[in-house]
Each structure stands twice: as C-alpha cells, then as structure tokens.
Amino acid sequence: MRYLILGATEARDEAGAPLPIGGARLRALLAALALRAGHPASVAELADDVWGDDPPQDAPAALQALVARLRRALGGRDTVHAAATGGYRLAAARDDVDLHRFNRLAAQGDRELAADPETAARTLRTALSLWRGPALADLAEPARTAHAAAPEARRSAVLRRRIEADLRGGATAPAELLPEIEALVHESPYDEPLRAQQLRALRAAGRPADALAAYERTRRVLADGLGTDPGPELTALHAELLRPRPPQAPPDEPTADTVHPPEAPRGNLRPRLNSFVGREPELASLHGDLTRLRLITLTGPGGSGKTRLAEHAAAAHPEPGWLVELARLDHPAAVPGAVLSALGLRENSLVARETPAPTAATDPTTRLVEHCAHRSLLLVLDNCEHVVEAAAELTERLLTHCPGVRVLATSRERLAIPGETVRPVEPLPPDPAHRLFADRGAAARAGFTVDEDPAAVAEICARLDGLPLAIELAAARLRLLTPRQIADRLGDRFRLLTSGARTVLPRQQTLRAVVDWSWDLLD
Incomplete structure (x- = not known):
C-alpha cells in the first residue's frame, strides 16, 4: 500500500490503483495517521487533526467509528492497529508515505550535491515530483497549517537546491533554468542566495550584461525595500562580472602543430533528454527542404511536436543552428531583442538608461542585420503565433539583407511573407x-x-x-x-x-x- 498526503489524501494498492476513501473526515484521519506512519497517535492528537476546534461531544467513540470505516476502505483490520497505550497506528513503513519518502530523497540529494551534482539533481527532481498540491490538504485547521509548515518550507528549500545542482552539474542548460529562477525571485524578491543563482545562471548562459543589469535591479530592491546593500556573495559575483576572465595559458609552449584558430560557435541548440520518436519521414523531408529553401514554417496545433521536429532538423543542418524561443515574450517589440539574446549579442550593448531613443547603432534589428549580413546560419524562430506580425517583419528583413540566413519557424499560423514554404505537422499515424x-x-x-x-x-x-x-x-x-x-x-x-x-x-x-x-x- 502507498499513502499520498502531499496534496489531496489518497491510498493506492500494490498495483497503483486508488482506493475509494470517501468523506472529508475519513481522508483527514488517514492523513493524520500517515503523517505519523509507523508511530502511534493519541486519540487527542487525531481528534485535533480530524475535527480541529469543533470536536464531537464523544470524540473517542466518534474516532473509533471512523477507524472502523477506514479499515474497511483500506481492506481490513490489519491496516490500522490499536496502540497499547491508547490511540491508533497505521500499518505502513515510512517509505510507503510520500511525505516521508520526500524527506528521505531530499536528505539523500543534499549528501550527493557536493560530490555528484548531476545525480543530486535527479534525486531532488524525483523528490519534488511527489508533490501534487498543498501538503496535508485534508487536515482540519489549525492542525493543517501547523503540520504543513515544515514540509512546505522543506519543499521550497529542495527546489532551490535542485536548481543549484543543475547549475553545478551542467546537464541542464543554464538558459533553461532562468524562467524557474525568475519566478522564484518574483515570489521572494529579498532572497539573496536566490538572486545569486540568477546572476550565475545568466553568466553561465553567456549573458554577462544581463547579469550586471540583474545585479543593479537587486541592489535597488534591497535598498528601497530593506535599506541595505547586497551581501558578500552578491558583491563578489558583481566584482567577477566586472572583471573579464583572463584567457588560460597553455601548459607548454605552443608549436605550429598545436596552435588552432578558435572554432566559430555552432549555435545554441540544446541536447534533448529523451528520444525523438515518430517523425522520421517528416524529418527526412525537412532535411531536403532546408538545402533548397530559405524560409520554412512548420504549422500545426499546440502539442503536435513542431518544436522538437524543428530542433532535430536544425541540429542535422550543416550551418550553425540558433534557437530563438518566443513563447515567453509579452510584447511584439521584444522579438528582435530575443534574437539578439539567442545569438549571444546582448552583452555587447548596454544602453544607458538616459539614452532618449535607439540610434542606428543600438537598434536591435539594425544590429542583427549587420551581424548576419556576411554569415551563414539557420535561425529557428519557435512559437511565433502570438507575435506573428513582428516575427514576419523581422524575418523578411533578415532574408532580404542577409543572403546566408535561413529561417525555420514554428507557428500555429503561417508568417505570410514572400518566399515562405508552409509544412503542416500532421497528427501521428x-x-x-x-x-x-x-x-x-x-x-x-x-x-x-x-x-x-x-x-x-x-x-x-x-x-x-x-x-x-x-x-x-x-x-x-x-x-x-x-x-x-x-x-x-x-x-x-x-x-x-x-x-x-x-x-x-x-x-x-x-x-x-x-x-x-x-x-x-x-x-
């Protein structure tokens, strides 16, 4: 048997099928017993957890009747034992309850973090996956608030350590961690370790200018809200961002045979953690299209696999592939800047806040055209539908002025510009x-x-x-x-x-x- 109390209370049999635990009081009793799995709970404790501030007149008798109903729902008298000292005990090992399994995995991930961050990240991710909603949601108040405070705080700490493990391990691209970190920063704006993770992720993603801008925002938030300056960790990170890293000297004097010119960036396409299944014919067709055509738009409903197909096609293309994720943009005017960021060009232009308007040198579209005019590359513009007009305008300008640029777009509607080839992504056979x-x-x-x-x-x-x-x-x-x-x-x-x-x-x-x-x- 497994008992789930990280969310609505559930009991599942050996095959994973849910057992019918009807009634709020019955679920509250099961949650209270599972919380103390392997240990007895007194009648007074269980009454507080089940009825809160409004217990029945004869709480022991009412509790005994609830226990009898719970035993029938769980499959027999052996599921809940009467304790010798009074009260009741759930016949379950600690690891049979998701809360206690979460605590065990969290402690294991903590131990793994220093020596093996990638393993720690997997362990902590498994721990977090056990949560389905608020902890102990079926307990009566104020017992629920009291019992759930520690697990909820532990969950928040584990989430941050999992991000730390991902940052150290390198299996997850830093850019993929940023939306999650930024959401946590929004919830906890004065959390300096979290702000430090944000700066480190931006730096690791090749965006030192954005990291400096994030530090400045942090400094202002702390000054305005708390009247204090950033602490030692943030200050040290800021100093590192201002001091470019010196190139590493080779261990021995280089010879003509060992000196190699630096390789041009091969794009920013991320490795996928699961297999690509079911689109082999479309992928083969797309490979041929990309050798002949300069603008292809993959269209189809949400969830049809447009992004995965585009990424795999771009990864096999001979020219560098650059993925530009447009889904998170709130305004069409941000499209050129998103392409600049994807190409790693943001750090070259920190425009002062007092600049009244963009000049030709700082206008993002102009900078893109100048950068791409003499280069060969493949841009993957992903999720264009909500900024389709801006994406279309930018695409047409790049294709007109940059002969070495090809564009592979994904959208729920076509861009509708000259030279576009539309390839619908159909449902899987x-x-x-x-x-x-x-x-x-x-x-x-x-x-x-x-x-x-x-x-x-x-x-x-x-x-x-x-x-x-x-x-x-x-x-x-x-x-x-x-x-x-x-x-x-x-x-x-x-x-x-x-x-x-x-x-x-x-x-x-x-x-x-x-x-x-x-x-x-x-x-």
Missing part, C-alpha cells in the same frame, strides 16, 4: 503514435511495453487524435494507472492529462493549458 506511447511509458514505469494491453494503447492514441503531447501526458499516467484505466478516464481528459514535465513551459504541462493558449490568441 497509429504505428508511430504507439511507439511514442511505448517509449514514454517505459520511462514512466520500468518494464512497460505495448504488449501489456495493445487494444487500450490503440484506443488511447486514437482518442487523443495522434497528438504527441497528449500521448506523452497520457503515458506519464502509467506511474499510477494501467493502459485500460487511462483509456476509460479519457472522457475527462482535461483533468487526467496534467503530468507534464515541470521544466517545460506552463502551457505545455497540461492539455488544458495547451488549449487555453490557442483560445487566448483568438479574436
């Missing part, structure tokens, strides 16, 4: 869809194969219209459900398909968010 489900399912549950229930897998892929993101979200549910249980629950797919990776954009984490993104773009 049955066989590739089944292979994708099998691949992501094996990652979610060791040993899973489609042969376990091929009819259910076929039904899932068909009812999800071959949409890769929806199939991946469904496969993630194999951690808790069988293929048949998933297929039977697809009538409420917006509540079911909510298990996207934490590190992707919020609109890619649930099926509802994918649809909302499209809906919000409609007039």
